[in-house]
Amino acid sequence: MSKEDKIIPWWTPKIGEREKELLKTVLDNNFPNEGQFVDLFEKKISGLLGCKHAIAVTSGTAAIFLALKSLGIGSGDEVVIPDITFIATANAAEMAGAKPVLVDIDPKNMNISVESFEKSITDKTKAVIPVHVSGRASDMENIMRIAEDNGIKVVEDAAEAFMSIHKGKYLGTFGQIGCLSFSPNKTITTGQGGIILTDDDDLFMRLKELKNQGRRERGTGGDDTHFAVGYNFKMTDLQGALGVGQLEYLNERIKRMKKNHKIYAEELKNSGKMSLFEFDIEGGETPQWTDAYSGERDGLDKYLASRNIHCRRFWLPIHRQAPYKLKDDMFPNSTKMSYKSIWLPSAFTLADSDIIKVCENIKQFFNGG
Ligand SMILES: Cc1ncc(COP(=O)(O)O)c(C=O)c1O
Known part of the structure; x- marks a missing residue:
């Protein structure tokens, strides 16, 4: 493949030497279960x-x-969820036995519409x-206020917002x-892996029980005490070691992702036919991925793909997916926005020149190709 043919990926993970060393330690320890590396990973994240x-x-x-389980939410309960999200959010509520109640989004930021949330409360x-x-932060001030006024718990889906700051506080901690x-x-x-964040000691204990067959401490599998019904959602030390190693590159990756977005914002500010969703980078938001809206999204995506520039089209609205089917007119914003929104190449492995090349190609497309 010649240099011109180099693929500009939408995203790519990167595993370095440090993770390989740590993974070797786990294997040498002969302990591929939840152990010291998971503990360390949790401690570092908190x-x-x-x-x-x-x-x-x-x-x-x-x-x-x-x-949701730790909060006692299940059968007969309703959980309000934005119509634009990865389907996992709705599936998790369904798995807890609750009813996911979909609400429309705010077209300015693709996040939950506070007004629609408030109207959906029963x-x-x-x-x-x-x-x-x-x-990009949801409107946490108003969401917290409305939730408190109505005795509703707030579970933030910060899957895409690790290390992103809103009003001086990390998303996922509101x-x-x-x-x-x-x-x-x-x-x-x-x-694969996830982290649950909480400041509440009782919820912490419930979560430990729930992820570990009702045990409050790491068990032997023998004469352990099981305080409650629980499941097995334990992370292993293989994953923990990978996470601990990855954290060593965290700051440089965040810096790069912010820079990627800033270049896009500067290069495309007069594009007219495409608008980026804004980030408050000065305020501490970290763009996990740069997203944009264009009436010509599909053509643009195809054009860029033919030039080895990979993008990702936005999720379909949840209400259009078979398990959660509802009428479009209940969700005018998500129905309009989903099909015209796209994630541009956002990998932290990209260089300034890659992002500029993407922008040049976007401009060419809008100028007639
Ligand atoms: C918004 C959102 N919620 C939930 C999830 C689910 O996370 P996981 O894939 O780790 O189960 C993702 C995953 O990518 C996500 O983007």
Whole structure:
């Protein structure tokens, strides 16, 4: 492949030498179960985010499911969810036995519409899950206020918002519980994995029981005491070691992702036919991925793909997916926005020149190709 043919990926994870060393330690320890590396990973994450407890689990989906269970949410309860999110958010509520109640989004930021959330509240509403799409903060002040006024718990889906700051506080630490994902398209990855964040000691104990067959301490598998019904959502030390190693590159990756976005914003500011969703980078938001809206999205995506520039089209609205089908007219914003929104190449492995090349190609497309 010639240099011109180089693929500019939408995203790519990167595993370095440090993780390989740590993984070798786990293998040499002959302890591929939940152990010292998971403990260390949890400690590092809670320390970074200034949160009292971090509980490592098998995925971001598991984190949301366990969060709802720990709050006692299940059959007969309603959980409010934005119509634009990865389907995992709705599936996690469904898995807990609750009814996901979809609401429309705010077209300015692709996050939950506070007005729609407020209108959706019934006496069955027990939780709301604001999703910080692409790392951009939902309107946490108003969501927390409305939730408190109505006795509703807030579980933040911060799967895409690790290390993103809103009003001086990390996303995922506003609600009673926050959930992170470390799947391979996130800033750091453990292959699959998630973290549950909480400052509440009682919820922490419940979450430990729920992820570990009702045990409060790591068990022997023999004469352990099981305090409650629980499941197995434990992260292993193989994943923990990967996470600990990945954290060593965290700052440089965040710096790069912010720079990528700034170049896009500068280069495309007069594009006219495409608008980027804004980030408050000065205020501490970290763009997990740069997202944009264009009336010509599909043509643009195809054009860029033919030039080895890979993008990702936005999720279909949840209400259009078979398990959650509802009428379009209930969701005018998500229906309009989903099909015209796209994530541009956002990998932390990209250089300035790559982002500039993407921008040049976008401009060429809009100027007639
Ligand atoms: C918004 C959102 N919620 C939930 C999840 C689920 O996380 P996981 O894939 O780790 O289960 C993701 C995953 O990518 C996500 O983007």
